[in-house]
Amino acid sequence: MARILITSGPTRQYLDPVRYLTNASSGQMGVALTQSAIQAGHEVIVVSGPVHVQYPAAARRIDVETTQQMLAACLNEFSKCDGAIAAAAPCDFQPTQVASDKIKKTGEPLRLELTETPDVVGTMGQQKKSHQWIVGFALETSNEVARARQKLQRKRCDLIVLNSPTAINSDRIAAQVIGREGRVLLTAEGPKPEIATRLLQLIQTELIAS
């Protein structure tokens, strides 16, 4: 039995009190992973952005809104966990300045400078102890496998799940799971609960039992 941190859902980065940047991540993959992990006898802590899905009651749920909040919650929990599955899609750009009043329309273009948010998985990767493992997710739209391999290396992940925008807010996912040596260990397409179960089996053999 392992203690597993699962991140799930999107985050939001506000421009002003009303408008924000985000993505359509629904949390469905986070739910499926949580269910599979609990069924396999693991203890689960879910750090989730704003979603409308329900996580299994057996998991401890920590709600966050921004990427900074997700990072803070993850760093706080990860040191007490055996591993992490980072299924969340944190918003990775934030407006450099956040307006305290709602930005008014003037008829002119609005120039916005965005800076990168802190890298949640990359920061966990830096703090990872030798007994710990991290499964990252990569959502790519071009040069997919090469980019996923780079991400795995850069973020010090142990496995990375490559998927595409078609998985966002869908009940299905097409995924390739890549290992530390860059080898594709699993290629699968199907309902998220089914793919989650297969991923948990792979985590068991590759990361927990080894």
Added chain:
Amino acid sequence: MARILITSGPTRQYLDPVRYLTNASSGQMGVALTQSAIQAGHEVIVVSGPVHVQYPAAARRIDVETTQQMLAACLNEFSKCDGAIAAAAPCDFQPTQVASDKIKKTGEPLRLELTETPDVVGTMGQQKKSHQWIVGFALETSNEVARARQKLQRKRCDLIVLNSPTAINSDRIAAQVIGREGRVLLTAEGPKPEIATRLLQLIQTELIAS
């Protein structure tokens, strides 16, 4: 009995295949208004952005994602309606350029130019015939009443419902309803279904019966 177009929920404006600008509008006020209007014997067409709420089955629902889609659906329906209640919060800025690939992180700031989206209520206001009416919503964070009055004039609304960001994604709303002469006709705070019913009563006396 009137035929009423109700707009509801947020819209999304994409930067790239994954990231978009939006707001936390939940569609709850749209649901409450639809229920109240149907209970009052009206026919309702709902044009809704992406939400997780359910509209009454007696209403006809048209789903849209972007502000341009919301505008197109509204213009198509409004000419066949007696009036419109514009409770949606359409995203009013869009990236001037939409990237076909997911924008990569480079470590450098990302400069984004946003342009205004078409004004859904303002465009309906321009096309409004003398027998038709429009109830707009104004969400303001400063100089609220003055701005709401300007909005009512500029968009050729017949009533405007002034509310604040605290109403977004909440089951309550604090609202002031302002009439064509700029007078505050109703000040109310409470659960959205209750305020929706009072607003429909006001629409009946001020716009339908008159």
